[in-house]
Amino acid sequence: MPNSTSAKKELRKADRRNTRNEDAKDHLALTLKKVRKAIAEGNETTAREALKIALKELDKATRKGILKNNTRDRKKSRLAKAVNKIKK
DSSP states (O other), rough: OSSSSSHHHHHHHHHHHHHHHHHHHHHHHHHHHHHHHHHHHOHHHHHHHHHHHHHHHHHHHHHSSOHHHHHHHHHHHHHHHHHHHTTT
C-alpha cells in the first residue's frame, strides 16, 4: 500500500487507466471476432464491412497506446489477407 498522498493518487490513476485499457482491449477483441466470424461464414460483403471497422479500431488502439505499431500492422495484414481469400 502506498504511504504518501501522491503515491495514493498515482495508484488511483493507474487503476482508472488499467480499467480503460482493459475495456478498449475487450472492444477491440469483439471487433476482430466479428471479422473472423464473417470470414468463417464466407460472407464477403459482411467481412469487408467488418474489416473496415476493425482497421479503424486497430489504428485507434495504437494511437491510445494499447497496441504497438508492429502488432497493429501484423493483425491488419492477416485480416486483410483472409478477407481477400474468401472470393477465391
